[in-house]
Amino acid sequence: SSIFTVAPQVVNGTLTFTTAATASGVSSVSICVIDDGGIVNGGVDRTCVVVGISVVLAQQAPDFGVANLTVFQLQRAGTVVIRGFLTDLTTQSGAANTVVDITMQGPLAETCKSSFTMLPAIAVATGDLQFAASDDFFGACHTNVSVRDTVSGRGTSQQVTIVILEVNLKPTFIDGPASVSVPYSSSETTISWATAISAGSGAESLRQSVRGIATLRSPGVFVGDVVTVDQNGAIRFNISRNGPATADVDVQFVDDGGTTNGGSDSSRLSSVRIVVIGVNTPPSFVTPARMRTLQGAGTKTVEQFATQISPGSESWEGSQSVAFHVASNVSHAFSRFPTISAGGVLTFATFSTFHGTATITVQLRDNGGVRYGGSDASLTRDVLVEVDHVNTAPSFTLARSTVYVTQGVTYLEPNFVRDIASGDANQTVTLSLEAEASFGAPMSTAFAAVAIAGGNLSVTPQRFFRGSVPLRVVATDSGGVSNGGHNTFHSSLTVVFLQRNAAPTAEVTRAVEVVGGSSSPYRIDGFVRALSAVEQDQTVSVSVSAKTPSIFSTLPSVVNGALVFGLAETNASVSSELNVTIRDSGGTANGGVDTIAFQSSLTVRPPAVAPSFTLSRTAATVSTTASARIALVQNLVPNADPATIIWRVSSDNPMLLPFGVQIDADGTTVVTTASATGATTLMIEATNAAGATSVMRALSLMVVIPPRIRVVVDGSIDSFDRPEFRRRMASIFGVTESQVVIVSVAPGSVVVTFYISGLQPSMTAGTFVDRARNTNDPLHSTIRISSASIIGLNTTAPPSSASATQPPRLETASAESDSELWLGMSRTVWLVLVLCVVGSALAGCCVCAVVHVIQSRRVREDAARTDFATGANECIPKRKTAGGSRAETYRVRVDDEDMLPQRRNHFAKQNVTWEADRDSTNDLEAVDVEQWSDEEFDLPGDDCWYDVPATQPRPASPADWRGNAPQDTKWFDSRTAGRPAWMSRRR
Numbered sequence: 011s012s013i014f015t016v017a018p019q020v021v022n023g024t025l026t027f028t029t030a031a032t033a034s035g036v037s038s039v040s041i042c043v044i045d046d047g048g049i050v051n052g053g054v055d056r057t058c059v060v061v062g063i064s065v066v067l068a069q070q071a072p073d074f075g076v077a078n079l080t081v082f083q084l085q086r087a088g089t090v091v092i093r094g095f096l097t098d099l100t101t102q103s104g105a106a107n108t109v110v111d112i113t114m115q116g117p118l119a120e121t122c123k124s125s126f127t128m129l130p131a132i133a134v135a136t137g138d139l140q141f142a143a144s145d146d147f148f149g150a151c152h153t154n155v156s157v158r159d160t161v162s163g164r165g166t167s168q169q170v171t172i173v174i175l176e177v178n179l180k181p182t183f184i185d186g187p188a189s190v191s192v193p194y195s196s197s198e199t200t201i202s203w204a205t206a207i208s209a210g211s212g213a214e215s216l217r218q219s220v221r222g223i224a225t226l227r228s229p230g231v232f233v234g235d236v237v238t239v240d241q242n243g244a245i246r247f248n249i250s251r252n253g254p255a256t257a258d259v260d261v262q263f264v265d266d267g268g269t270t271n272g273g274s275d276s277s278r279l280s281s282v283r284i285v286v287i288g289v290n291t292p293p294s295f296v297t298p299a300r301m302r303t304l305q306g307a308g309t310k311t312v313e314q315f316a317t318q319i320s321p322g323s324e325s326w327e328g329s330q331s332v333a334f335h336v337a338s339n340v341s342h343a344f345s346r347f348p349t350i351s352a353g354g355v356l357t358f359a360t361f362s363t364f365h366g367t368a369t370i371t372v373q374l375r376d377n378g379g380v381r382y383g384g385s386d387a388s389l390t391r392d393v394l395v396e397v398d399h400v401n402t403a404p405s406f407t408l409a410r411s412t413v414y415v416t417q418g419v420t421y422l423e424p425n426f427v428r429d430i431a432s433g434d435a436n437q438t439v440t441l442s443l444e445a446e447a448s449f450g451a452p453m454s455t456a457f458a459a460v461a462i463a464g465g466n467l468s469v470t471p472q473r474f475f476r477g478s479v480p481l482r483v484v485a486t487d488s489g490g491v492s493n494g495g496h497n498t499f500h501s502s503l504t505v506v507f508l509q510r511n512a513a514p515t516a517e518v519t520r521a522v523e524v525v526g527g528s529s530s531p532y533r534i535d536g537f538v539r540a541l542s543a544v545e546q547d548q549t550v551s552v553s554v555s556a557k558t559p560s561i562f563s564t565l566p567s568v569v570n571g572a573l574v575f576g577l578a579e580t581n582a583s584v585s586s587e588l589n590v591t592i593r594d595s596g597g598t599a600n601g602g603v604d605t606i607a608f609q610s611s612l613t614v615r616p617p618a619v620a621p622s623f624t625l626s627r628t629a630a631t632v633s634t635t636a637s638a639r640i641a642l643v644q645n646l647v648p649n650a651d652p653a654t655i656i657w658r659v660s661s662d663n664p665m666l667l668p669f670g671v672q673i674d675a676d677g678t679t680v681v682t683t684a685s686a687t688g689a690t691t692l693m694i695e696a697t698n699a700a701g702a703t704s705v706m707r708a709l710s711l712m713v714v715i716p717p718r719i720r721v722v723v724d725g726s727i728d729s730f731d732r733p734e735f736r737r738r739m740a741s742i743f744g745v746t747e748s749q750v751v752i753v754s755v756a757p758g759s760v761v762v763t764f765y766i767s768g769l770q771p772s773m774t775a776g777t778f779v780d781r782a783r784n785t786n787d788p789l790h791s792t793i794r795i796s797s798a799s800i801i802g803l804n805t806t807a808p809p810s811s812a813s814a815t816q817p818p819r820l821e822t823a824s825a826e827s828d829s830e831l832w833l834g835m836s837r838t839v840w841l842v843l844v845l846c847v848v849g850s851a852l853a854g855c856c857v858c859a860v861v862h863v864i865q866s867r868r869v870r871e872d873a874a875r876t877d878f879a880t881g882a883n884e885c886i887p888k889r890k891t892a893g894g895s896r897a898e899t900y901r902v903r904v905d906d907e908d909m910l911p912q913r914r915n916h917f918a919k920q921n922v923t924w925e926a927d928r929d930s931t932n933d934l935e936a937v938d939v940e941q942w943s944d945e946e947f948d949l950p951g952d953d954c955w956y957d958v959p960a961t962q963p964r965p966a967s968p969a970d971w972r973g974n975a976p977q978d979t980k981w982f983d984s985r986t987a988g989r990p991a992w993m994s995r996r997r
Contacts (some may be wrong), residue, residue, distance in 0.1 A: 013037050013065045025310040027063070034067040039477060071164040072101040072108060072157045079170055081139070085177040087140040089128060090601040096137035096155075103161035105134050115152045115169075122151035130172060146212035148176035163640055178273030179210030181220050181263040183243060189283040193382030194252040203282055204243025209265035218265040223397040231257035231286060245282070253326040255286040290378030291322035292385040293332055295354070295394055297372055304493055305400040306362035306433065306489065309346055316354035321376040330376040340368035343397065358395075362402035362433055368395045401495025402433025404487040406441075406465075412504045413469065416600045420470045422457075427465035433496070439487045441465065446480035446502070453479070456507065471507055511602025512544040514594040516552075518608040522573065522588075526581055527617020531564060537573035537610075543594035550594045558586035561614070586612045618700030619649040623677075625694070632681050642709065643677030643694075650698035658697070663690035666713055687713050 016028035018039045025041070042058035049055050058491040083090050101108040110132040114122045123129065125147035132139050132155065134849035150173045158165030186203035209218035222239035229235045233248040239261050240246070249255075263277040296318045303310050321330035346359035348370050374388040402748040407429045415421040427672040432439050443462050445453045453460065456479045491497055517539040541972055543550045552568040559565060561584040563575030568590070577584075590608040597604055623646040632638035648655050657673040666688045672680045673694070692709040733747075739746045 013063075018063065018130045025061070029065045032067065034065050036062055036064045038062050048538070067102075070102055070162075071166045072099065072158045072159050073166060074099040074168075076155065076168060076170055079168070081170065081172045082175060083143070083172070084175050085143070086145045086179075089140065091150075092139040095135050095139035096132050096134075096157075099137065099157065101157070101159050103159045107160045108134050109158050109160060111152045111156045111158065112170075113156075115154050118149070118151065122149075124148075125151070125174075143174045146214075148174045150174075175271045176273070177271045178216055178218075178265070178267030178269065178275055180274035181207065181209050181265045181277040181281075182211075183207040183263055185280050186243070186282060188281075189285060191285040191287050192249075193287045194249050194289045196249075198246055198248050201245040201284070202243065203245050203278075204239070204261060204263070207241065207243050207263055209267060210840060214265070214267060218267045220263050220265045223262045223263075223264060223903060226257060226258040227260060227281075227764050228255075228257040229340050231255045231284075231623055245284075247284075249286055252291075253286070253288040253324050257284045257286070258282075259284060287382065288324060288326050289382045290330075290376065290384030290386055291324055291327065293321045293330075293374045293376045293388045295319045295334075295372075295388060295391075298395065299392075300394040301356075302396045302398065303360065304398050304495075305360065305365040306402040306496065307360070307400065307494070309357060309359040310358040314354055315356035315373070316350055316374075319352070319354055319374065322378060327376070330378045332374055332376045333374060335373045337371045338368055339371075339401065340366075343368040343395075348395075356703045360397050365399040367397070367398045369393070370395060377908065398493060400493045401487075401489035401491060401497055402495035403499040404430070404432045404437070404439045404485040405499050406430040406439075406483075406485050406501065408501050410485060411502060412422070412506060413467065414506045415469050415471050416508045417471060417474070417476075417510050422469075423467045424883060425465055426467035427483060427485075428463060429464060430485065432489065434489050437487040437489050439485050442484045442486070443503075444482045444484055444500075446482060449480055456505070460505075469505060475507055476509055478504055480504055508600045509545070509596070509602070510600045511548075511594070511596030511598065511604050513603035514541070514543045514548075514550050514592050514607050516541045516550075516592050516606065516608075518590050518610055519573075521611050521613070522610070523613045523615065525617050526577055526579070526583075526614045528577070531574055531576045534573040536571060538568050538571045538590070538592070541571065541592065543596065545594070545596055547943045548594045548596050550592060553591045553593070555589045555591075556612075557589070561586055566612070575612075579614075581616050583614060583616050585611060587611050593734070618698070618702035621649050621655060621696045621698045621701035621704045622647045623704060625707050625709060628708065629712070631714055633710040633805070638679075638681045640678065640679045640681070642679040642717070643673060645835070646677065646696075648696075648698050650700050650913060654699035656697045658695050660693045661690045661711075662693075663688060667689050681711070689713070814851075 013029055013035050014027050014037070015030050015033075015034040016026075018025055018027035020026075020041055025039075027039075039061045040058050041061055042056045044056040047053055047055050074096055077092065077095045077097060081092065081095075096110065099105070099108070112130045112132065114120075117121075126141055127144055128140065128142035130139060130141035130153055150171055153170050153172060154167050154308045155166035155170050156165050165810075183204045184206040186201075186205070188204065190201055192199050192201065204222070207220055207222075208215040209220045220241050222241055222243065224237045224239040224245060226232060226235050226237045231250060233250045236260055237245060237247040237257075241262075241263075245259065245261070247257075258281055260279055260281050262279050265275050267273060267275050269275055277290075295316045297316050301312065301315075316334065319332060321327045321332050331354050334352070336348045336350060338344065338348065343360055343364045343366070344358055345361045346357070348356060350356050350357035350372065370393050370394060371390050373390045376386050378384055378386050380386055406427050409423065409426045409428060413421065413423070427441055430439055430441070441462050441464075442906050445451075445461060454472075456472055456475045456477075457469060458472055459468070461468045462483060480501045481503045483503050484498055486498045489495060489497050519534070519537050522534055522537070524534070538552055541550055541552070554566040554568055554573070556562060556566055561578055561582075562575055563578040564574075566573055566575040566588060568574070588610040590610055591605060592608075593605045595604070596602055623643050626642055626644050627640075630638075630640050630642075632640075646652070646655075659671040659673065659679075661667050661671070667681065667690065671692060675681065689710065689712050692711055693706045694709060695704050695706045697703045
């Protein structure tokens, strides 16, 4: 087969064959042993066996290449990875059975091994070379890279050199302080500043040398502007002058490692501020060698005693402060030890008894201190002080500087002036008193006598002098005043005059009598009079105490001279003594008197008892036609003589009762009225003989027009006798003759119209018609009751609560039925119609009457069309003519011709037409306003007039009306007699 280049054969028992160079596989070989006997006769001449020969390809050493036989890498590169360093790898067993080994070779093999933190290695799968050298290592390491087949054990190797190139590190050091203070020195100054100076890390610091570089950024501070720093970090310089200065110096270190391969031989730049401190130099000054003064001259001040004062020789020392220090060889010479101010002013005082010479030693010091060898003290200078003898003033002390004396009392104090001494020996001293110039008056103004002889003080004040007197106590010795000496001494003394208060004065009423019965406070003016504190600028208070305080509800007090109190038992007869104390604000100091006392008495007489009564009713209704007698007063308790009871009645509507109201002794009220209707409240009270008045009682009184019946009688009357007719009508209708009022008698005695007044509300017009027709009176055959109507029955009853609370409204004109028009025609129309009936020939008159009726109705229909807003209490009348003056129609209700307005302006403005309903039949009749006065009446705005009926109360305020009336709305009240009263409704 293809496996063998020489087929297998057995020679001498040995199997031999030759395989192809690249052949591999398994081949089956049949080996037979053949003899020469042949196979005749079935013989067997051979024996064969099959042998399997497995040919395995022979293993070869792997083959590979590298990217570079020499690898260069910088120092301190860390872990280095060279991608694809192993190339062209060939191995018969595959990568999985191939390993790569790198070993160090050469004499430095062990050194190289220890210089790598990660020994070189190649990954078979990627061919990447990876290693890491120590930071301090640099140099060449020879390695053997071998690739081995783990199956055949065969391998191949190559030599690779790894070269680590040195990279110089910059030097390092530790900064000293950012600012260094040094004193001035004339020699070189050295500052040990930088520390831990190193050429680099590790081995560099051992094999490299370092030098320092200093750069001055502040010229003028150092001599020649030269500053250096050595390899040990010491900064050296020479200071150019003595005085404060500041120099900024940049410091840097350089090694000899160079900058190859990107290395650095220079350290970071650091700065230090060098503060030069000036060294203090001694201050200096100049003084005179001697000076002269007088004995006892007191405090002496010598300007410019010390001159040319300097805190030091350097200009910068001018900001220093200086102070003089003084010493003396005679300590007892000075009462005020000499001092010299920083400006050179000498101040001292010698004892008044000293004279002679004394030496003072002066030295000047500044505050520059002595640090760094400085000096703060000058040289000392001696000054001779000569004190010439001068008389010394005497001396003494006072027991006190202020003396208090009482008005009118002599003050004595022995030994008041003490320790009296002359300034020098063998001198006599005298004492005297003087008034200070500020007193401004002779001493006799305040003192009756004053002396201080022998040191004993004696003061006799004037009686009425007040205030204080400033004095001087003066001592004079016999030493004279030579050389400016002093022979006097004085001390201030204030004499204060103490006031003795005089008692206040007053007059007090000794007995007070009042009548009880009042719960209000009582006030008795002038109880305390002529009140005076005597002295000026004092206040006076008055207090009262009662011996029997239980009778008072408010205890007595005096206010502005008046006695004020309240009684607890207003109806009792009681009394109490009163103690009145008057005190001023002067006090009782110094034996003064500030209080006087008085006794008074208070007597309370019991009050008169007021009468009492009640009313039998609280409301009543009376007629306008006659006086009414109402049994009203009951339960009268006069509490005095009943015959002396005085009744008083007041009305809030006096026009309604022009003749007043009288009350008889039996309590019957007599009311006299005019012919007006309305309402009033009567307030009734009684006063008895003791002058006591009862509580007021109120009676609501309504005055109304009495109910009446209007009767029209027509028929044949032979002779008309008014008294007889009134008598017969009274008999027919069951009334008095005075109740029959004849209104008119038509011509020919055909029609008689009359009223019957004073009817009961339960009666109706039909009742009277039936009574008249059923009577047996002879006139029944000759007269006929044609009609009857009740007038005013709707006004007899008092107003209901509903009507009393409703606001008054204008009656809006409305169209009436024909029957209402017939019954409500004026007397003129009735007369015309009667004449037309009587004289049928006067047909034209009938036509005129009908026309008049139609015209009247048209006027009323115009009035009905007048727009009045009744719901909101507003009215906006329509104008009949546009522009110009107004022509408006208003409706007013009147109950009788006599009640019509007497003047046009009683009701409204000019150019207003009124319609009247005289008989409560709601038939309106035009009222000719021209027959009234021509006096014009004008009001601003669109005023509306609202009628207040007799059944309504008079409104007290705008809030009493409902709705929102216009701003200029006015109201009128027709309840007064004869004319309306206008009420403003303005808001």
